[in-house]
Amino acid sequence: MTNADRPLRPEGDVSALPTVVFGSRSLMWWGTLGFMTIEGWSIALLLVAYFYLRQNFVDYPPARTPFPSLLVPTINLGIMLLSFVPAVLVARAAKRLDTAAVKLWLLPFSALGLAILVLRWWELWALNIRWDTNAYGSAAWVLVGFHASLLLLDVGDTIGLTTFFWTRPLPPKALSDAADNSFYWYFTVGIWIPLYLILYLGPRIF
Amino acid sequence: MSAEHSGEHDALIPAPQPPLPARATLPDDLLASEHEHLDALWSDGRGFWAWVTTVNHKSIAKRYIVTAFLMFIAGGLEAGAMRLQLSHPDAGVMGPDRYNQIFTTHGTTMMFLFAVPMMTAMGLYFVPLLVGARNVAFPRLNAFGYWCYLVGVVFLYVSLALNMAPDAGWFSYVPLSGPQYSPGHRIDVWAQLVTFTEIAGLIGAINIIATTFKLRAPGMSLNRIPIFVWSELVVSFMIVFALPAVALGSTFMLGMDRTVSTQFFNPAEGGDALLWQHIFWFFGHPEVYIIFLPGMGMITEIVEVFSRRRVFGYTAIVLANITTGFFAFGLWVHHMFATPIPELGQSLFTAASMVIAIPTAVQIFCWIATLWTGRPRFTTALLFILGFFFTFINGGITGVMLASVAFDKQVHDTFFVVAHLHYVLLGGAVTPLFAAFYFWFPKVTGRMLSERLGKWNFWLFIIGVNVTFFPMHLLGLDGMPRRVYTYLRETGWGPLNALVSAGAVIIVTSVIVFLVNVAISYRRGALAGDNPWGSYGLEWATASPPANYNFLYPVVVRSRHPLWETAVELPVLTGLSTERREVLVTTTVDARPDHRHDDPTASIWPLALALCMAVLWIGSIFSPYVVLWALLISTPVLIMWSRQAMRVTTTERVQRPNGEMVEMAQA
Numbered sequence: 001m002t003n004a005d006r007p008l009r010p011e012g013d014v015s016a017l018p019t020v021v022f023g024s025r026s027l028m029w030w031g032t033l034g035f036m037t038i039e040g041w042s043i044a045l046l047l048v049a050y051f052y053l054r055q056n057f058v059d060y061p062p063a064r065t066p067f068p069s070l071l072v073p074t075i076n077l078g079i080m081l082l083s084f085v086p087a088v089l090v091a092r093a094a095k096r097l098d099t100a101a102v103k104l105w106l107l108p109f110s111a112l113g114l115a116i117l118v119l120r121w122w123e124l125w126a127l128n129i130r131w132d133t134n135a136y137g138s139a140a141w142v143l144v145g146f147h148a149s150l151l152l153l154d155v156g157d158t159i160g161l162t163t164f165f166w167t168r169p170l171p172p173k174a175l176s177d178a179a180d181n182s183f184y185w186y187f188t189v190g191i192w193i194p195l196y197l198i199l200y201l202g203p204r205i206f
Numbered sequence: 207m208s209a210e211h212s213g214e215h216d217a218l219i220p221a222p223q224p225p226l227p228a229r230a231t232l233p234d235d236l237l238a239s240e241h242e243h244l245d246a247l248w249s250d251g252r253g254f255w256a257w258v259t260t261v262n263h264k265s266i267a268k269r270y271i272v273t274a275f276l277m278f279i280a281g282g283l284e285a286g287a288m289r290l291q292l293s294h295p296d297a298g299v300m301g302p303d304r305y306n307q308i309f310t311t312h313g314t315t316m317m318f319l320f321a322v323p324m325m326t327a328m329g330l331y332f333v334p335l336l337v338g339a340r341n342v343a344f345p346r347l348n349a350f351g352y353w354c355y356l357v358g359v360v361f362l363y364v365s366l367a368l369n370m371a372p373d374a375g376w377f378s379y380v381p382l383s384g385p386q387y388s389p390g391h392r393i394d395v396w397a398q399l400v401t402f403t404e405i406a407g408l409i410g411a412i413n414i415i416a417t418t419f420k421l422r423a424p425g426m427s428l429n430r431i432p433i434f435v436w437s438e439l440v441v442s443f444m445i446v447f448a449l450p451a452v453a454l455g456s457t458f459m460l461g462m463d464r465t466v467s468t469q470f471f472n473p474a475e476g477g478d479a480l481l482w483q484h485i486f487w488f489f490g491h492p493e494v495y496i497i498f499l500p501g502m503g504m505i506t507e508i509v510e511v512f513s514r515r516r517v518f519g520y521t522a523i524v525l526a527n528i529t530t531g532f533f534a535f536g537l538w539v540h541h542m543f544a545t546p547i548p549e550l551g552q553s554l555f556t557a558a559s560m561v562i563a564i565p566t567a568v569q570i571f572c573w574i575a576t577l578w579t580g581r582p583r584f585t586t587a588l589l590f591i592l593g594f595f596f597t598f599i600n601g602g603i604t605g606v607m608l609a610s611v612a613f614d615k616q617v618h619d620t621f622f623v624v625a626h627l628h629y630v631l632l633g634g635a636v637t638p639l640f641a642a643f644y645f646w647f648p649k650v651t652g653r654m655l656s657e658r659l660g661k662w663n664f665w666l667f668i669i670g671v672n673v674t675f676f677p678m679h680l681l682g683l684d685g686m687p688r689r690v691y692t693y694l695r696e697t698g699w700g701p702l703n704a705l706v707s708a709g710a711v712i713i714v715t716s717v718i719v720f721l722v723n724v725a726i727s728y729r730r731g732a733l734a735g736d737n738p739w740g741s742y743g744l745e746w747a748t749a750s751p752p753a754n755y756n757f758l759y760p761v762v763v764r765s766r767h768p769l770w771e772t773a774v775e776l777p778v779l780t781g782l783s784t785e786r787r788e789v790l791v792t793t794t795v796d797a798r799p800d801h802r803h804d805d806p807t808a809s810i811w812p813l814a815l816a817l818c819m820a821v822l823w824i825g826s827i828f829s830p831y832v833v834l835w836a837l838l839i840s841t842p843v844l845i846m847w848s849r850q851a852m853r854v855t856t857t858e859r860v861q862r863p864n865g866e867m868v869e870m871a872q873a
Binding site (some may be wrong): 003006007008009010011012014015016017018019020021022024025026027034035037038041042045046049052053055056057062095096099100130131132133134136139141142156160164166169170171172173174175 | 237420466794849
């Protein structure tokens with residue numbers, strides 16, 4: 001038995017409260033925010049290492065290293081920005097409880113995610129240096145590679161959600177999860193913008 | 207308790223508030239039937255399958271605590287082996303290679319496998335109970351965290367048995383730990399083991415943050431959170447910002463320098479050995495406070511209960527905790543004073559290292575004031591706290607000494623530093639931990655630990671710690687370097703080293719007394735009842751040990767000390783489902799009831815995913831391509847995990863962001 005020592009006096013009833021909510025009210029949103037914080041901070045630390053190592057070079061990228069190519073990274077950045085559209089539409093539809101629209105917009109969301117992942121492979125080579133050439137190459141590869149692991153996670157989640165939505169009946173909380181998935185995507189793409197500027201454009205400017 | 211209140215002390219524990227307008231209490235037969243029903247609903251079953259699939263925070267935290275304590279014993283045995291070797295000059299118990307592995311395994315075990323997991327585990331057990339919740343926020347993730355940690359434990363000790371244990375010290379400085387000077391896989395073991403435990407730590411932290419912010423009992427606004435929960439919350443935030451540094455440094459930098467030839471630490475290709483030190487200590491210094499702030503939280507709880515009055519300076523203590531959390535990130539360079547750091551930088555970090563003593567002192571003065579004006583009961587738990595004052599303050603003072611660059615350079619890498627860090631960690635973390643064991647053991651097991659054996663445990667421990675570590679100061683001042691496997695008779699260090707080793711025997715005896723106490727009390731100890739200490743916190747408002755569901759109904763909290771400041775009847779909220787595992791989610795600041803959340807049931811997938819991760823991390827030491835295979839096998843596991851979470855069960859009440867409520871059976 002519990003509360004054995006003390007009689008319990010009911011002071012209210014919570015049965016009328018909702019069981020599925022959206023955004024910062026839901027536990028899943030807090031979990032997502034937690035992992036975003038860890039991952040964002042990790043990227044910040046890797047950037048610190050990138051700039052710390054710069055002290056050891058006269059030029060950064062070092063002499064005889066070509067600037068990173070811009071074509072693929074810029075195309076991929078464009079696709080990432082475009083992917084905001086279905087991501088936002090999925091989140092809005094989920095909050096309207098409009099399952100049909102969620103299912104519809106998850107399709108382009110997944111397709112764009114997949115395209116971004118594929119292009120990421122060439123984006124690594126667009127750095128125009130190998131990871132084992134020197135410390136600059138190592139730092140740049142690890143930054144792009146670490147972000148690629150976040151992309152992999154989120155695109156995997158999006159494709160998984162899409163498959164679930166199209167193949168089986170889901171509980172209503174799946175709508176809240178779909179909104180949180182978009183929330184995570186805003187972070188994944190949002191944090192890439194400074195990385196793109198620093199890693200691909202930066203060497204040409206500074 | 208009320209009979210003991212008299213005279214001036216009446217003001218210290220406020221009188222219970224007058225009862226609210228009369229309303230019927232819940233009848234006993236209803237409570238009994240609800241108890242039976244909910245206990246079965248929240249049970250994860252018995253037997254092996256239940257053991258590997260459980261998601262109950264108490265089961266997981268208990269095995270965390272037991273595993274971490276076993277690691278404390280293992281680390282202690284390694285310390286014993288080192289003390290045997292150093293007990294006299296030119297000893298031949300072990301050679302330098304084995305000694306290197308032993309001291310590295312000792313440090314790695316104590317820091318990564320004992321201290322942080324133990325403090326996280328105490329949070330995972332008690333934070334939900336202290337805030338009146340039925341489980342942690344993410345129960346399956348919690349199980350996954352424990353399994354990752356266990357993989358790390360097994361990995362290190364199998365490596366030690368295979369003569370493959372790391373041997374470059376617990377901070378694995380490059381270039382010694384780099385591919386050139388440490389060929390083979392010993393350092394790879396260290397790098398991946400760190401990753402396992404850091405993942406576990408980060409998961410624990412996210413769980414504690416979300417549990418504290420969203421699962422508090424209705425009415426437990428932020429200014430009513432028990433101080434132990436505050437300290438766990440601050441520490442969890444510190445973990446979020448400190449642990450990624452070492453996880454990245456060990457896996458993505460040191461590990462990859464060794465396995466795929468990245469050049470982070472290779473000066474010939476623009477790499478930098480000092481980068482490692484910065485990354486490591488940016489984690490490593492906050493780590494000390496991550497270990498010791500939960501200890502401070504435990505102290506406040508225990509001082510408050512055994513002084514039998516409200517703690518003096520609640521707000522000051524909470525702010526001191528938060529301030530320490532911030533300052534802890536500004537001290538790391540004081541570990542690097544022997545490297546070419548610019549003088550201005552050194553001065554800044556000296557100042558910061560001294561400043562952090564202030565919030566710690568604030569807490570200590572608050573406890574002294576509480577004890578001074580209360581009526582202390584000197585139970586074993588409180589004795590350990592007094593032992594804390596003595597040992598920790600000693601360690602704190604040598605810490606302020608070490609903050610001075612000139613002094614630091616004299617004693618750098620000597621036994622003086624070993625003495626300091628053991629005073630701080632044993633004093634700051636292990637003594638409060640023992641106190642907490644004596645305080646909370648009755649809650650966890652339903653039985654009291656023996657006070658008589660407890661006093662033996664205490665005196666042997668305090669004497670042992672001081673006999674062991676005080677002479678190390680003198681040895682260090684006399685120039686004895688740390689991490690040497692032996693020394694010559696002519697140094698004259700023999701007698702003091704013999705004394706140190708004798709002290710270690712006393713500590714071992716103390717721990718044996720504790721284990722005997724636990725073994726006897728677990729079976730035959732006095733029955734504890736719900737609230738043996740007359741405490742105020744919500745954890746004492748439930749059974750000992752708590753039922754599977756923790757609290758039959760969410761308890762309404764109206765003050766900081768619910769059991770001291772409410773009348774006999776406990777106000778509760780009814781209406782959570784009895785058909786599925788529901789928890790009440792409350793608002794972040796005021797803890798107003800917000801919604802009902804369906805808590806997950808037992809699952810095998812956390813263990814399966816941890817095993818996939820084990821393949822990934824351990825395999826990557828031998829070939830980078832294993833990563834791809836591991837990702838491939840994790841995919842079906844992740845799908846199964848998600849499928850289990852996405853079952854249609856019942857009609858839900860969905861609230862849209864605009865407030866509209868809709869009944870929905872499926873999406």
